[in-house]
Amino acid sequence: MVLETQNLTKQFNGKGGFKEVTLFVEKGKVFGFLGPNGAGKTTFVKTMVGFLHPTSGFAWILGKPIGTVESREKVGFLPENFRYHDWMTGKELLSFHAELYKIKNPGKKIDELLELVKLKGHENKLIKNYSKGMQQRIGIAIALLNDPEIVFLDEPTSALDPVGRIEVREIIKQLKSQCKTVFLNSHLLSEVEMVCDEVAIINHGRVIAQGKLDDLLKEHTHVEMVITDYTPELIEKISRLSKEFQFKENKLSFKVEDREKIPIIAKMVIEAGAKLYQLNTQTSSLEDLFINLIGKDEIS
Amino acid sequence: MITIIKYTFKEMLKKRAFLLASLLSLLYLSIYAFGLSRIFERPSDSIYDIIFQSEILSAGLFFANLIVAFLVVLTSVNAISGEIESGTIYSILSKPIKRYELVLGKFIGLSIMIVLYSSIMFLSVVGLNIWFGSKISFGWDNILKGLFFFDLGPIVFLALIIASSSIFSTINTGIIAIMAYGIALVGGVLEQIGTAIQQSQVSAFGLKSGESLINAGIITSLILPTDVIYRKMTAELLTQSSGISFMMTQGLFGGMSQPSIYMFIYIFFYVVFLLYYGVKRFSQRDL
Numbered sequence: 001m002v003l004e005t006q007n008l009t010k011q012f013n014g015k016g017g018f019k020e021v022t023l024f025v026e027k028g029k030v031f032g033f034l035g036p037n038g039a040g041k042t043t044f045v046k047t048m049v050g051f052l053h054p055t056s057g058f059a060w061i062l063g064k065p066i067g068t069v070e071s072r073e074k075v076g077f078l079p080e081n082f083r084y085h086d087w088m089t090g091k092e093l094l095s096f097h098a099e100l101y102k103i104k105n106p107g108k109k110i111d112e113l114l115e116l117v118k119l120k121g122h123e124n125k126l127i128k129n130y131s132k133g134m135q136q137r138i139g140i141a142i143a144l145l146n147d148p149e150i151v152f153l154d155e156p157t158s159a160l161d162p163v164g165r166i167e168v169r170e171i172i173k174q175l176k177s178q179c180k181t182v183f184l185n186s187h188l189l190s191e192v193e194m195v196c197d198e199v200a201i202i203n204h205g206r207v208i209a210q211g212k213l214d215d216l217l218k219e220h221t222h223v224e225m226v227i228t229d230y231t232p233e234l235i236e237k238i239s240r241l242s243k244e245f246q247f248k249e250n251k252l253s254f255k256v257e258d259r260e261k262i263p264i265i266a267k268m269v270i271e272a273g274a275k276l277y278q279l280n281t282q283t284s285s286l287e288d289l290f291i292n293l294i295g296k297d298e299i300s
Numbered sequence: 301m302i303t304i305i306k307y308t309f310k311e312m313l314k315k316r317a318f319l320l321a322s323l324l325s326l327l328y329l330s331i332y333a334f335g336l337s338r339i340f341e342r343p344s345d346s347i348y349d350i351i352f353q354s355e356i357l358s359a360g361l362f363f364a365n366l367i368v369a370f371l372v373v374l375t376s377v378n379a380i381s382g383e384i385e386s387g388t389i390y391s392i393l394s395k396p397i398k399r400y401e402l403v404l405g406k407f408i409g410l411s412i413m414i415v416l417y418s419s420i421m422f423l424s425v426v427g428l429n430i431w432f433g434s435k436i437s438f439g440w441d442n443i444l445k446g447l448f449f450f451d452l453g454p455i456v457f458l459a460l461i462i463a464s465s466s467i468f469s470t471i472n473t474g475i476i477a478i479m480a481y482g483i484a485l486v487g488g489v490l491e492q493i494g495t496a497i498q499q500s501q502v503s504a505f506g507l508k509s510g511e512s513l514i515n516a517g518i519i520t521s522l523i524l525p526t527d528v529i530y531r532k533m534t535a536e537l538l539t540q541s542s543g544i545s546f547m548m549t550q551g552l553f554g555g556m557s558q559p560s561i562y563m564f565i566y567i568f569f570y571v572v573f574l575l576y577y578g579v580k581r582f583s584q585r586d587l
């Protein structure tokens with residue numbers, strides 16, 4: 001396990017932050033940490049890299065308790081409000097951070113990273129004169145300087161142009177192919193959907209859903225059926241197995257939380273002697289899932 | 301920690317505050333040199349001239365010391381708090397380094413810079429006096445001891461500022477630094493006056509008010525002992541130089557009441573405690 005937390009809680013005078021988070025992130029996975037503004041995502045990541053002292057609970061990175069120097073040895077971090085020493089040039093900044101990591105002869109690595117984040121040609125400019133997006137790019141380079149086993153990226157594309165966003169996606173995929181772990185804070189759901197293997201959704205500091213992205217999405221499959229010659233009992237039975245059930249003329253429309261229910265329902269229709277003309281399924285998008293879960297959480 | 305020291309030093313050289321202070325000191329030294337050239341134009345032989353010359357030297361060192369203190373404040377108030385306020389701290393402390401390494405690294409880096417700067421100021425002032433033909437006879441050991449204490453004061457002041465900067469904001473650290481320095485300065489003057497009153501022994505009343513002034517001075521020295529160290533510096537430089545100590549060191553810029561050895565033990569623990577406390581509070585902070 002690259003990252004593990006047990007009932008980890010961080011609150012500010014009993015308010016905000018996050019509560020009783022238990023998470024496991026395996027090696028080589030891209031883990032998406034999602035939630036609305038103020039849900040506790042940044043607080044969580046800051047706690048992981050040792051800036052905030054947890055109120056209670058435990059957490060380990062690569063088996064080392066968080067807050068220790070050892071736990072940060074193989075970690076990369078891109079802060080949400082990235083700011084770098086602006087009196088240095090890009091190259092000097094990378095050398096400085098390489099020195100902080102105690103990397104010997106970082107020259108080659110620095111060149112590689114400048115290439116990766118598309119800042120070649122800007123390395124001798126002062127950071128002061130970098131655009132916001134360029135600063136985020138150099139931040140990503142810094143986060144990758146030490147070939148980290150796990151990278152925490154707190155909204156890594158917040159300042160990037162559309163091309164930059166695609167590039168970051170590629171970088172994340174590349175890290176995954178090198179069996180590195182990525183912990184991605186984001187509310188850009190389409191982005192998360194494209195790169196993440198697993199996600200956790202956090203709201204008001206509590207994790208309200210967690211698991212493999214595919215599994216979570218499968219749980220919310222939308223089904224449309226066209227049938228004739230049905231009995232009221234059949235309709236009644238189907239409505240009990242599903243959610244958001246709608247019935248109009250010959251058309252049924254509903255959601256199931258488990259895909260395995262679809263063949264069961266089809267079988268019921270046939271066995272009841274009705275005629276099945278059409279059956280369409282559509283897994284919901286992460287956005288649907290997100291809105292749905294947050295909406296439900298707000299009610300309860 | 302070496303990296304922090306190195307980059308603290310580099311940053312200083314690139315900062316405007318440093319350039320400003322350098323220009324200011326250059327200006328000061330030129331004016332002082334010009335003043336000396338005028339003063340030493342006329343021949344001087346009498347004992348009173350030597351006393352006058354020692355006053356000139358003391359005054360020169362006094363203002364040099366003030367400029368160094370100014371530089372210490374300018375360059376160091378935001379040493380830690382500035383990193384927090386600008387957010388650059390997140391790029392530093394997410395690395396496998398301990399928080400104390402940042403605080404001590406900054407302290408050492410700034411210390412090196414301040415010692416260099418302060419030494420240049422001291423040696424320039426003393427050097428100018430010798431160059432223009434001061435009649436005070438300086439021994440090398442006097443100069444070295446004086447230099448040591450001249451540099452020690454700013455370092456002690458730096459320890460206070462670094463500790464404060466690790467705990468409070470830049471603005472508050474600035475206020476604390478200037479207030480502490482001001483109090484120490486005023487307290488030092490009070491103590492001098494107190495000693496003068498006591499030595500003159502005009503009346504029982506004088507004796508008593510002299511004593512209370514001395515006590516006030518001692519208390520302010522405990523808050524920030526820069527003035528005590530400064531007086532020790534003057535004493536080391538002048539007192540033993542030509543064997544007429546009681547006359548040489550009189551005056552507002554000189555040191556009549558000399559700090560005791562306990563004061564110096566206190567100063568040692570003062571620096572250690574401030575750094576320890578600053579590091580401790582900084583390590584416990586949520587950033």
Ligand SMILES: Nc1ncnc2c1ncn2[C@@H]1O[C@H](COP(=O)(O)OP(=O)(O)OP(=O)(O)O)[C@@H](O)[C@H]1O
Pocket residue numbers: 012015016017035036037038039040041042043044080187
């Ligand atoms: N230093 C702090 N002191 C007090 N409360 C805080 C502090 N930092 C965060 N909080 C509170 O903790 C909660 C979580 O904040 P956090 O920054 O982790 O949210 P987030 O999920 O990252 O939001 P966003 O998507 O806007 O970045 C918020 O209610 C916030 O007000």
Ligand SMILES: [Mg+2]
Pocket residue numbers: 041042043080
């Ligand atoms: Mg955030």
